[in-house]
Amino acid sequence: MRQRLINGLYWLCLCLFSSLAFGSADNHLAELKSKFPYGILGDDHGILTMDDLALNACDAKPELFVPTGRSRPYQYWQCFENKTVSFGCDSDHVPDEREGLMGLIIVKASVHGARHEYIARRFWPIGDCKRFIRDAASLLKGTKYACISGSFIENEKDRSGRSSISWTFERIKTKKGCEGNGCEFTNEFRRDNCPNFKF
Structure with missing residues (x-):
């Protein structure tokens, strides 16, 4: 008993x-x-904070995500299993006269049968590009999910009908930390970029 x-x-x-x-x-x-009803596409697996979503709402007016039509400036967060995330530093091997060899950060991931490609807004010196990829990849070690923030560019279908969605890349975050543009919604950032923003 x-x-x-x-x-x-x-x-x-x-x-x-x-x-x-x-x-x-x-x-x-x-x-x-x-x-922030439009800020997260799917589940964040406990990774994101109010500040993460506020940062995106500060930059552009939030709007419902529709995966067709025109590109949108608002940055959406989407989370992926780490095993589907990969990084690249795309270079045409033509050096810039001041910066030397340049590379474009590309982050690829997939969810629900769709491929997502996040592309940096600008080229980086190749050493910085590789360093960023190394640091971002270390964020994934020992974690299960990664959330990526970016603005929608376009949605294309491949020959098999599978979606391939392109985004601008802003930042990637796991439970270990964040890498990319504007990882912290500081008071200074708020003052300089969105002084009238309230949440």
Whole structure:
């Protein structure tokens, strides 16, 4: 009898803990989406904060994501399993007269059968490009998900009908940290870029 009571208590505690843990994750995402309903495409897996979404809403007016038609300046967050994320430093091997050899950061990922390609807004000196890729790749080690922020460019279909969606790349974030443009929504950034923004 005593053993049954202990086992029952064990399972009750396990169920209670699970509901609290999963309820907390649901509450986290619901809270983010209540303030920024268009900012996250899918689940953030507990990675993003209000500041991450506020930064994007500061730069451009939030709007519903529609994966067709014109490009949009608003930056959306989308999260991927790390095993689908890869990095590249695309270079045409023609050196810039002042900066030397340049490279373009490309981040590729896939989710729900669609391929996503995030492309940096500008070329970087090749050493900086490779260093960024190394640092971003280290963020993925030991984590399961990565969230990427970028503005929609276009959605094309390949011969098999699979979507290939292009984005500008702004930043990548895991539970270990963030790499890219504007990883921190500081008071200085707010003052300089969006003094009237409130959330």
